[in-house]
Each structure stands twice: as C-alpha cells, then as structure tokens.
Amino acid sequence: GAGVSQSPRYKVTKRGQDVALRCDPISGHVSLYWYRQALGQGPEFLTYFNYEAQQDKSGLPNDRFSAERPEGSISTLTIQRTEQRDSAMYRCASSLGTDNEQFFGPGTRLTVL
Amino acid sequence: QKEVEQNSGPLSVPEGAIASLNCTYSDRGSQSFFWYRQYSGKSPELIMFIYSNGDKEDGRFTAQLNKASQYVSLLIRDSQPSDSATYLCAVNVNYGQNFVFGPGTRLSVLP
Numbered sequence: 001g002a003g004v005s006q007s008p009r010y011k012v013t014k015r016g017q018d019v020a021l022r023c024d025p026i027s028g029h030v031s032l033y034w035y036r037q038a039l040g041q042g043p044e045f046l047t048y049f050n051y052e053a054q055q056d057k058s059g060l061p062n063d064r065f066s067a068e069r070p071e072g073s074i075s076t077l078t079i080q081r082t083e084q085r086d087s088a089m090y091r092c093a094s095s096l097g098t099d100n101e102q103f104f105g106p107g108t109r110l111t112v113l
Numbered sequence: 114q115k116e117v118e119q120n121s122g123p124l125s126v127p128e129g130a131i132a133s134l135n136c137t138y139s140d141r142g143s144q145s146f147f148w149y150r151q152y153s154g155k156s157p158e159l160i161m162f163i164y165s166n167g168d169k170e171d172g173r174f175t176a177q178l179n180k181a182s183q184y185v186s187l188l189i190r191d192s193q194p195s196d197s198a199t200y201l202c203a204v205n206v207n208y209g210q211n212f213v214f215g216p217g218t219r220l221s222v223l224p
Binding site for chain 1: 203213217
C-alpha cells in the first residue's frame with residue numbers, strides 16, 4: 001500500500017507569511033508524529049497524535065507552531081508569521097501505535113526568505 | 114546533557130569489516146530502542162528495534178542493549194559500501210509519549 005505522503009515537498013515563503021504543511025499517514029495508523037530535521041542532525045520531535053488527540057506538543061518551539069488532526073487521519077502543521085530560523089526539513093511519521101515502528105514520509109523542505 | 118548521544122563520525126571501515134555504532138541515553142525509564150538508517154537526502158528507515166537487555170540479531174545486523182549502563186549499540190557484520198549512511202539511534206521515553214533521536218553517526222564503508 002501507499003506510504004506516508006507529505007505536501008508540498010518544497011515550500012519557499014517570505015518571512016512573515018503563514019504556511020501549512022500536510023501529512024497523509026499510512027491508512028490505519030493510529031499514531032502520527034511531526035519532526036523537524038536540520039542538516040546533519042537527527043529528527044527533533046515536535047508533536048504527536050493518537051487518533052485525533054494531540055498527546056504531546058512539548059516539542060513545538062513556540063506558539064507560532066500548531067498542529068491538528070481533526071479526523072484522526074490527515075494532519076496539518078501550521079507555522080504562523082514564519083521566520084528565517086524556521087527553515088528546515090519537516091518530517092511526518094506514522095505508526096500503528098506509540099511503541100511501534102515509525103514510517104517516515106519524504107518530508108517538506110521549508111525555506112523562509 | 115542531551116537525552117540521546119551518538120558519535121557523529123564519520124566512522125570509516127573497510128568493506129567486509131564489522132562496523133560498531135554506539136548510543137547512550139539519559140532517561141532510565143526508557144523502554145524501547147530503535148536504529149534507523151538514513152541515506153543522504155532520504156527519509157529515515159527502521160533497521161532494528163530492541164526492548165530487552167542482551168543481543169538481537171537480524172541478518173548482518175545485531176543490536177545490543179544494556180539498560181544498566183544505558184547503552185545500546187548496532188553491529189553491522191560484513192559491511193558493504195551500500196551500508197554507507199547515517200545511523201540514527203531513537204529512544205522511546207516517557208512510556209510512549211515521544212521518541213528522542215540522537216544526532217546520528219555517519220558510516221562510510223570503503224571498497
């Protein structure tokens with residue numbers, strides 16, 4: 001079946017604009033994770049959901065970042081008033097449960113000019 | 114202190130040798146441990162997971178866990194150039210609340 005998909009794959013935006021990054025997990029996967037990965041670093045946890053409930057958002061850097069998964073499937077990570085320091089690869093992963101293998105999507109490369 | 118630590122490398126080994134990748138973690142309550150491989154420009158993909166102390170073998174890969182020492186390692190036997198990648202150690206902390214990834218170790222297998 002299809003893996004985790006993310007859109008857009010690349011996003012270039014101007015400082016101050018809002019962006020919305022989409023993740024479509026593997027069908028039937030309960031848990032969905034958002035990470036940010038800088039070049040040469042491991043993924044940095046941002047937030048995760050079980051079904052539609054946001055279980056942990058402790059990794060979100062500040063209140064400009066938010067995420068939702070209203071129907072327990074597709075999730076959106078929104079960054080308001082983007083700043084240059086927000087430029088990074090944003091990765092989504094899904095799993096059957098919280099202690100299961102996570103399958104990663106291809107990521108969205110965000111560049112804030 | 115970072116929660117999950119790895120040597121950044123690069124670790125270079127000749128083809129056919131054993132590559133040993135190490136990871137230490139700080140949270141004694143961590144329950145499960147994962148090794149991911151990430152090729153340049155690609156997404157991480159799972160190689161192995163381990164929950165119990167001791168060794169777990171899967172083909173050319175062996176994961177070793179020592180909870181008392183808070184140490185997990187990955188051995189790659191008969192290393193191949195195609196094994197050249199960054200290897201990420203991930204630890205499931207807070208009883209499933211979130212995963213913490215290490216910075217990764219870059220492995221280079223020389224033909």
